[in-house]
Amino acid sequence: MNKIIFLYKFYVYKKYGGRYNWHLLFPFAGVIIGTMTVALTLSIMEGMEYTIFNKLKNVTFPAKLMNINKDSNDKLEGYLIENKIDYLSGIEDQVLIMNNTVFRLAMIHGIENFNMFQKELLGNNLLETTIDSKLPMIYIGRSLAAKLDIALGDTVDIAAPKQINIFTGLPPKRSMVVGGLYELEVLDYDIKHIFTNYSSVKDFLPDNRSLYYLHEIPGESFIKFITQHLPEIYLNKWDDDHHSFISAMRLEKIAYSIVGFLIVFIASFTLMSMMSLSVIQKVPQIGILKAMGAKQKHIASIFIFQALITWIIGSITGIILSLII
Secondary structure: OOHHHHHHHHHEOOOOOOOHHHHHHHOOOOHHHHOOOOOOOOHHHHHHHHHHHHHHHHOOEEEEEOOOOOOHHHHHHHHHHHHOOEEEEEEEEEEEEHHHHHHHHEEEEEEEEHHHHHHHHHHEEEEEEEOOOOOEEEEEEHHHHHOOOOOOOOOOEEEEOOOOOOOOOOOOOOEEEEEEOOOOOOHHHHHHHHEHHHHHHHOOHHHHHEEEEEEEOOOOOHHHHHHOOOOOOEEEEEEEOOOHHHHHHHHHHHHHHHHHHHHHHHHHHHHHHHHHHHHHHOOHHHHHHHOOOOOOHHHHHHHHHHHHHHHHHHHHHHHHHHHHO
């Protein structure tokens, strides 16, 4: 008899009556479910990580150059233009955003040509006003708008608390129109960050808060140039500001993956019991094989081969189903 036909009949048929041994499907089901659990857990965590990290990268820009003074500005700008490195002028500082007597402290981001990048920065979930106003526009998170009881198109005041006038004892203020409401749903951006055009706050915030936003993370040659010729300038990458959050996300992915592998590990004991039951069911056939001169290692190899087939087919099926899902 052909070996393949022999193994097929040995695995599939019960000892009496030639009926199919449906218990054979349980180990396959266990391996498939275990593989799918791990694969889907990893893919869900990978998808969440990709979405959140992309949002953070977009809203903060891949990199920014900070601590730029008047002496280094011309040299830096010349290098960026010469090497065709895309950049945008910007400014960042903490301000008070006020609606009558209610106020909140937030980080304002003034970005050059902000209108061109607002969809890319703030996502598709952005509501914009159609009001034509002479006042500069400001974009705030919906959570912050709810806290301050602000609606789209309202006029609010921003104040720079670090620049208090020594004569009046009051910070400078500027009125702005709420031109958009965004909802990033990542970290504290919806409640602690506001955005506007660079020209709207350039003369309102101090010069030492100016910076350059870069569309790509610069290479080693640029970093070397900064280190050697402009050591006072600080290159800040998007993940530098969120190092602890990124580490927590990756640790969470590892933790969920370990849980998935533990499920597979626990399931393996059940599969071992079922394989043992399979051996017990085949005792008469094993006796016949021994009577025909089969050695113990040959009989053992039959069941080891069955376990390998179960693992390979079950794993491939589980991965394919996970990819389909």
